[in-house]
Amino acid sequence: MAELPLFLRPEDAIRQLTELNHKILQGIECLSRVGPDDIHVGVSPKEEVYREDGVVLYRYTQAVGAPFHIPILLVYALVNRPYVVDLQEDRSLVRNLLKLGIDVYLIDWGYPRRGDRWLTLDDYVNGYTNNCVDVVRKRHGLPQINLLGICQGGTLSLCYSALYPEKVKNLITMVTPVDFHVEGDGLLNRWVGRGNGKENIDVDLMVNAFGNIPGEFMNLGFLMLKPFQLGVRKYLEMLDIMDNKEKLVNFLRMEEWIFDSPDQAGEAYRQFVKDFYQGNKLIKGEVRIGDKQVNLHNVRMPVLNIYAEEDHLVPPASSIALKQHIHAEDYTAQSFPVGHIGMYASGKVQQNLPPLIAGWLKERG
Amino acid sequence: MKGPFENVVDLSEQVENLVKACAESQTKMWESWCGLFRGVPVQGMPFPDVSTQWREIAMQGLKAWTTESKQEVKDAAEGLLSPHAVFMRFFELALTAWKSFPPQGGQDGQTMLTQYTGQLREHLLQFPERAVRSLEDTSKLWQLYMGKWQKIGQPWLESGRRASWRVGEAATGDGSALIELTNLYWDTYERTFGWLLESPSLGHTRELNEQLLKGFNAWIDLRRASLEYQFICADVWTKAFERFMLKLISRKPPYDKVLDLRELLDLWIDTVDEAFLEMFRTDEYVRTQARLMNTAMAYRTHERAITEAFLKISHVPSRSELDETHHRIYELRKEMKQLKKALQMFQEERLSRHTGEQAFPHP
Numbered sequence: 001m002a003e004l005p006l007f008l009r010p011e012d013a014i015r016q017l018t019e020l021n022h023k024i025l026q027g028i029e030c031l032s033r034v035g036p037d038d039i040h041v042g043v044s045p046k047e048e049v050y051r052e053d054g055v056v057l058y059r060y061t062q063a064v065g066a067p068f069h070i071p072i073l074l075v076y077a078l079v080n081r082p083y084v085v086d087l088q089e090d091r092s093l094v095r096n097l098l099k100l101g102i103d104v105y106l107i108d109w110g111y112p113r114r115g116d117r118w119l120t121l122d123d124y125v126n127g128y129t130n131n132c133v134d135v136v137r138k139r140h141g142l143p144q145i146n147l148l149g150i151c152q153g154g155t156l157s158l159c160y161s162a163l164y165p166e167k168v169k170n171l172i173t174m175v176t177p178v179d180f181h182v183e184g185d186g187l188l189n190r191w192v193g194r195g196n197g198k199e200n201i202d203v204d205l206m207v208n209a210f211g212n213i214p215g216e217f218m219n220l221g222f223l224m225l226k227p228f229q230l231g232v233r234k235y236l237e238m239l240d241i242m243d244n245k246e247k248l249v250n251f252l253r254m255e256e257w258i259f260d261s262p263d264q265a266g267e268a269y270r271q272f273v274k275d276f277y278q279g280n281k282l283i284k285g286e287v288r289i290g291d292k293q294v295n296l297h298n299v300r301m302p303v304l305n306i307y308a309e310e311d312h313l314v315p316p317a318s319s320i321a322l323k324q325h326i327h328a329e330d331y332t333a334q335s336f337p338v339g340h341i342g343m344y345a346s347g348k349v350q351q352n353l354p355p356l357i358a359g360w361l362k363e364r365g
Numbered sequence: 366m367k368g369p370f371e372n373v374v375d376l377s378e379q380v381e382n383l384v385k386a387c388a389e390s391q392t393k394m395w396e397s398w399c400g401l402f403r404g405v406p407v408q409g410m411p412f413p414d415v416s417t418q419w420r421e422i423a424m425q426g427l428k429a430w431t432t433e434s435k436q437e438v439k440d441a442a443e444g445l446l447s448p449h450a451v452f453m454r455f456f457e458l459a460l461t462a463w464k465s466f467p468p469q470g471g472q473d474g475q476t477m478l479t480q481y482t483g484q485l486r487e488h489l490l491q492f493p494e495r496a497v498r499s500l501e502d503t504s505k506l507w508q509l510y511m512g513k514w515q516k517i518g519q520p521w522l523e524s525g526r527r528a529s530w531r532v533g534e535a536a537t538g539d540g541s542a543l544i545e546l547t548n549l550y551w552d553t554y555e556r557t558f559g560w561l562l563e564s565p566s567l568g569h570t571r572e573l574n575e576q577l578l579k580g581f582n583a584w585i586d587l588r589r590a591s592l593e594y595q596f597i598c599a600d601v602w603t604k605a606f607e608r609f610m611l612k613l614i615s616r617k618p619p620y621d622k623v624l625d626l627r628e629l630l631d632l633w634i635d636t637v638d639e640a641f642l643e644m645f646r647t648d649e650y651v652r653t654q655a656r657l658m659n660t661a662m663a664y665r666t667h668e669r670a671i672t673e674a675f676l677k678i679s680h681v682p683s684r685s686e687l688d689e690t691h692h693r694i695y696e697l698r699k700e701m702k703q704l705k706k707a708l709q710m711f712q713e714e715r716l717s718r719h720t721g722e723q724a725f726p727h728p
Contacts, residue, residue, distance in 0.1 A: 016626040053698075117688065118695040127702070187645055191654060199652050202659045209662040209669070211688065224645075228638040236630065 027242040042083035050135045054110030063098035071103035077152035096354030112265040119265035122290030144169035162298045172304045179321035181280045186315040192277040207266040215261030302330035310339040573674045580667035590660040605640035
């Protein structure tokens with residue numbers, strides 16, 4: 001038998017294996033000590049200020065006496081839950097913005113039920129988002145407010161800003177897909193396909209078959225983009241933090257967020273995939289939301305575009321393309337050397353991102 | 366004897382199960398990749414008992430310790446165990462492969478590895494090939510297909526079993542077989558739902574038969590697409606294994622670095638991820654995945670049509686009817702919101718004309 005290039009004798013291998021197994025058993029025991037009350041998400045205090053159907057608009061409790069006079073409205077993606085921006089005390093974009101004197105509102109899209117399968121992008125943009133913006137404007141007596149759109153929520157915010165520029169003072173987009181057919185597409189874009197050929201996923205058939213697109217189905221698709229890192233390595237790395245309850249609970253919080261995937265309202269999903277992913281109509285000025293044409297040239301307000309350099313869900317080039325398609329004279333792009341999830345979860349990003357946002361907003365009054 | 370309303374309860378459960386089934390199809394597909402690998406027989410495994418016994422203990426521990434835990438804790442605990450099992454299989458294969466190489470002279474390591482992985486590939490692909498061959502036996506497939514509908518109507522299933530050989534003929538264009546098949550269903554129908562209904566029942570039976578046959582074709586398409594998908598995935602497993610072994614072989618004594626199990630595992634994960642990600646980007650994969658998705662959705666659509674045919678017979682509202690109702694409610698709700706908004710805007714504008722204050726649109 002050839003010598004294994006491991007310097008690993010069978011007895012050593014068994015010993016190491018036994019150690020690994022022991023560690024896994026200890027890990028399971030540690031997990032059993034995590035009580036149901038240990039895992040809190042969405043930590044900052046907030047109040048409900050508006051509700052429409054399953055959608056809720058929250059305002060976070062101020063952390064400073066006199067906050068910046070123009071509030072910011074956070075528009076998160078329809079996929080996954082928005083509490084990732086306020087996951088835990090030391091990893092909360094919301095909390096850090098509050099500390100920096102920003103008045104923060106957030107739209108929670110809720111969990112679409114089967115009866116919501118007919119909700120369209122018209123309902124989400126011209127309906128819920130527009131109504132939430134109006135509520136905030138009215139509460140503060142302001143003609144315009146600031147918008148921060150995240151991921152798919154960034155794309156929706158971009159559409160909203162193009163349709164209602166008179167209501168948006170400053171626009172911030174974060175890890176936002178804009179050009180869905182960039183060179184070297186991300187895997188997600190590649191899987192969904194271009195155009196409506198037979199070789200692509202048939203979204204009409206999918207929505208007709210499913211009604212709402214199940215959250216688990218969406219989630220599995222995301223996990224398969226990095227199957228072994230997200231399905232195997234992640235849990236092995238968990239072994240290294242097992243004896244630290246705080247780190248373990250942090251890990252479980254992130255797990256809770258990752259697997260807390262709402263179903264997608266069927267009609268809205270159909271339009272988003274067909275018009276944005278397959279048709280790439282946003283940058284062509286061909287997207288229609290309700291009876292309104294989305295023209296990105298109407299985006300003339302100051303724009304801060306934040307993207308992740310290692311993003312595997314939204315390729316950086318897809319976000320960077322924004323500059324070419326809007327007519328904003330005041331445009332700033334800022335990247336961070338992390339992946340998509342790192343934008344929310346990385347402690348280092350959380351040190352730098354909130355001051356960047358707060359500073360940029362305050363400079364623009 | 367069971368009354369008709371007991372069937373209704375079963376139907377509701379069945380519909381729920383069917384809804385879940387399609388969402389879980391991708392999960393099962395993923396598990397089957399791992400299953401493919403676990404299915405490879407390994408001669409002379411170095412530590413079979415260690416692995417098996419440990420896993421049994423771990424599973425007992427998992428059940429005992431996380432009974433009262435939140436779901437994400439249970440999921441995380443299972444997450445610890447499941448990759449371990451797959452890795453163990455991989456590790457055992459790697460060691461066995463190594464054992465099969467000659468100590469020195471003769472063929473070089475790479476040639477031996479190519480031969481070994483050739484055998485592995487052949488074995489991994491045996492499963493889809495066997496399954497492809499099974500697709501040729503229409504009667505057996507029909508029985509499998511009808512088995513899925515067992516809970517909905519046992520008498521119908523019995524009829525389906527008797528009809529299995531007839532379906533094979535019907536599918537290949539023998540019209541008389543189709544007539545015979547219809548008659549079989551008709552007999553069953555008479556014995557079950559027939560007494561409940563009068564003349565329109567004939568229409569129900571024909572509709573149901575037609576839906577069942579259409580559903581059968583969609584099911585066959587789905588099975589084919591699923592096998593094509595497994596073919597390309599099985600091939601990637603082999604390529605990943607080959608690369609993993611090549612990376613080990615490329616280490617010449619004196620070795621630049623000593624590996625322990627954890628490093629070996631990291632190397633394996635990197636290698637497999639790299640191989641799968643390469644494959645995920647290929648046109649072939651994109652095409653195959655899209656076909657799998659599309660056939661799964663087409664089958665699900667037929668499945669619903671069959672379910673709804675049963676529901677119709679039993680006077681139970683169907684998914685489509687509920688969707689239609691929801692659609693109407695949605696439209697009315699939207700219309701009402703627009704009217705309320707227009708009214709409020711009108712009132713606020715009128716007020717602002719009196720007070721001179723700027724009006725804000727109210728949602």
